Amino acid sequence: MESGGGPLVVVPADVLTRWEGADSEGPESDYDRACAVAGYAGLLAVGPSHALVLGDEPSSTAFLPEHEVFVRWVAAESEAELLGSVEAALADAAWEDGQVWDVPGPVVLFDSAWPGSEVEPDNHARVDLAAGRYEVRTALAQPNAETAFQLVRMVRLR
Template structure:
């Protein structure tokens, strides 16, 4: 995983150029990535997602696709938000702008994502069974339904950040 600061800083996941994806651990074997005999691979389906986020069926669940651009992405559990590094001079500068970005964000349309538990964030080109051997980030989500909203915010003159906020809905 990429690290942009001293040890103990956030771990960031990057892609080889395509979208990142968060797949529930329980259905990882059903994500084939770009490794498929089908004409339309899972990776191709992920690349077709229009906008900042979208959902794709995987097994008996769904994966969250991070569209728009292949920005380095991490998760801030205190804010229940995926942070996408679009532009900043340093990790510290980017993270310092997150609270203001969350307050001023103009959230796009929402999707509802039902997860059975923890998810793995990784490059959508990889098959799910290989995700543990590649650059990935495990996000320990509790089982349930989440409202997912995305925004692209400029919290500083040279700082741009993508935000994907998860709000757990009551059962």
């Protein structure tokens, strides 16, 4: 998933239409709130739920369901090189403890400037997370001098 320049956001599908993006009424739009998130990830209220903001840089992002991790491209010679480094990086990462996110079910990844009611097939990705509580952990991986990527891992809490 790509961004037009701002952060990407992961919104629960059941509150997707409540995300107003840059079109919000009032003094601060949802996009403004997303841009104010410091660090690699943060949570913002959306109706009765929360959205996960993937902050720091507007990096190309993919979700790898087998590891329940968002991978955010910082630098790499190729996509294959980056993705080939993920498994080792997951084992070696210096994880930062994160926030607890109550996920009601599937979520949608898209550019935070878009209103959730206007997501289209080519500007979002559906992520089938199981409902539950997750700790969101983040890390920066640098497996070699030419490759770096951010990891935002969803750790299911029991």
